[in-house]
Amino acid sequence: MAYTLGIDIGTYETKGVLVDTAGTVHAQASRGHQMLVPQPGWAEHRPEEDWWGDFVFVCRALLQDSGVDPAEIKAVACSAIGPCMLPVNASGAPLMNGVLYGVDGRAEAEVQELTNRIGEDTIISRCGNALTSQSVGPKILWLKRNCPELYAETSHILTSTSFLVQRLTGEVVIDHYTAANFSPLYDVKTQSWVDDLADDILPLDKLPRLLWSDEIAGHVTPTAAKAAGLAPGTPVTAGTIDAAAEALSVGVDQPGDMMMMYGSTIFIILRAQSQVSDPRIWYAPWLFEGEHASMAGLATSGTLTHWFRDHIARDLDPAQAFPTLANEAAASPPGANGLLMLPYFSGERTPIHDIHAKGMLFGLNLTHTRGDMYRALIEGIAHGTRHVTDTFAELGQSPKRLLAVGGGTKNALWLQATSDITGIDQIVCEKTVGASYGDAFLAALAIGAVRRQDISMWNPTDRTITANPTADYDTAHALFLRLYEQTKDIARDIG
Structure with a gap:
């Protein structure tokens, strides 16, 4: 062997x-x-x-x-x-x-x-x-x-x-x-x-x-x-x-293929047809000579779920905390009963590039539950993600295929909220090992043991997350954007 x-x-x-x-x-x-x-x-x-x-x-x-x-x-x-x-x-x-x-x-x-x-x-x-x-x-x-x-x-x-x-x-x-x-x-x-x-x-x-x-x-x-x-x-x-290795692991290879990596941060890579330069996103030559990629990333994503578990759900057994929180959030309706969260707990990268941006949970009243707050957190990350995918769309770079990867793909609520808020279906492959699997493929490619198209056999499609056509998050997303714009000066001033 x-x-x-x-x-x-x-x-x-x-x-x-x-x-x-x-x-x-x-x-x-x-x-x-x-x-x-x-x-x-x-x-x-x-x-x-x-x-x-x-x-x-x-x-x-x-x-x-x-x-x-x-x-x-x-x-x-x-x-x-x-x-x-x-x-x-x-x-x-x-x-x-x-x-x-x-x-x-x-x-x-x-x-x-x-x-x-x-x-x-x-x-x-x-x-x-x-x-x-x-x-x-x-x-x-x-x-x-x-x-x-x-x-x-x-x-x-x-x-x-x-x-x-x-x-x-x-x-x-x-x-x-x-x-x-x-x-x-x-x-x-x-x-x-x-x-x-x-x-x-x-x-x-x-x-x-x-x-x-x-x-x-x-x-x-x-x-x-x-x-x-x-x-x-x-x-x-x-x-x-x-x-980049993670993108390769799920078959991002042709122009229009986009990876969404659900990890401690959200990171997005689009295999672009040509160089796309815009201050809101990043550009780099792709892994292979003559090819191009556009990138974007949130500063805090999966990290926020750990923060919430450690500080807001201390009463839960850590081994069962995330399933319990997911059940509580599932009992909260889309829109989290009017709560909005800005997920900028470490500033933000794309598309706003604001290291002074701050996290915020807005709209609380005495009827809100922990489930509402956790759903608002998940939806806040998804709104940040839509801010990025909408930016790609403005640049004429909407994905032809979106492939989801990373530990967060095990979080069904997060995946579905992201599809519903962005309006984009997501493909999940059989293997979600991640970047190390892409590295192993890259090593095989470097010595001529495989061809690039062989990744579809290494890691075939498992399932598709379909955006709910009845989900209407447009108003909430507009409020999300306004909430940042109307508080960013305060965020800067408080240090």
Whole structure:
């Protein structure tokens, strides 16, 4: 038998899967970790413990549980949360914790300064994206200004996936899809690193070598093999961001295919026909040369359900809390008896890009129940999602197929509310393993063991969530949008 290995580092958990070249899963493993919030607006991971330590643990667990000989693993692919910012020294050792993606807003001042200096139109034209908390360039400038000693010692700036690939192979690489988030240091037209927009951020030789995600970055070194239990010389792909691997896992391949990932955040990827540049959404080259993708993401989604369980439903057994809350919410009618929730508990990413946005539960009276509140929370996330899908529609990018994936697909209320509020049917595939499964497919693709269209056989359709034609959320959605607009100045002023 021939196998491929996929491992994904998520915000709160690392997951891995061992798959044969027919797509059969032979072992799964996971390990949890925390997102560190050292101060409001910051979000970090520990690279040694949360990224490499988790990779080693999960890899060894997969080998032990499956009994597969490491020599039978023909390729490895990694994905991870992204885009992150991690400075490393000449020996590849991290100089600080990894600064996470758009949930970390520490570089707000640098985002504004660079935008004013370069001009938003120029940035969008050259980089494909407006500068936001998702952008890595401003975070590197923040490092230079606030941690000059660390900046001076920096040999390379890595992201989470490139850190793993470096540990496995010794190669310092990054895939184009991830690199597009390094604005204003990546030009989407030339698909290369550039410094003519801002030459004071970082010398370009401190950025990783660019590859496509189906290219082999290098091979497992003897040191990495000893640590992880792999065979020396095993090919390792360039990897990518977790959401892209997750999209691949459910068959996002043709223009018009859209993935909606239900996780700690909602993340959306649309395989676009051509480059679509708009400040409300993100653009990147897709995983394969000559292809395009448009992206969007909410800042807090599944995280909110955990917050609600931990703080509003403390009386419930944690093991049964979510089914109980779902039953309570199901007893509340659509519209949650007039409650509206803004799901901006960590600011918001697309389409408003407002790190000062705040969460809000509006319309409470003495008749409301916990079920009403939980339904309002689920519907609030769905309204935030519709704000994104409506933005895509305005840009002429409505999906032809929407494929739902992630742990949240087990939440029937969340899925149905999202279809009812957006008006879009959703396809759920048989396997909801997620990004690690997409990694395993990408590894097989990189060594020529499968073709791209084979993903439909690896992961066929299981069911379709159909939007209820009688559901009328238009008025509630208009109020949702007004509620943000009429309170955003207050949200900014209270800090």
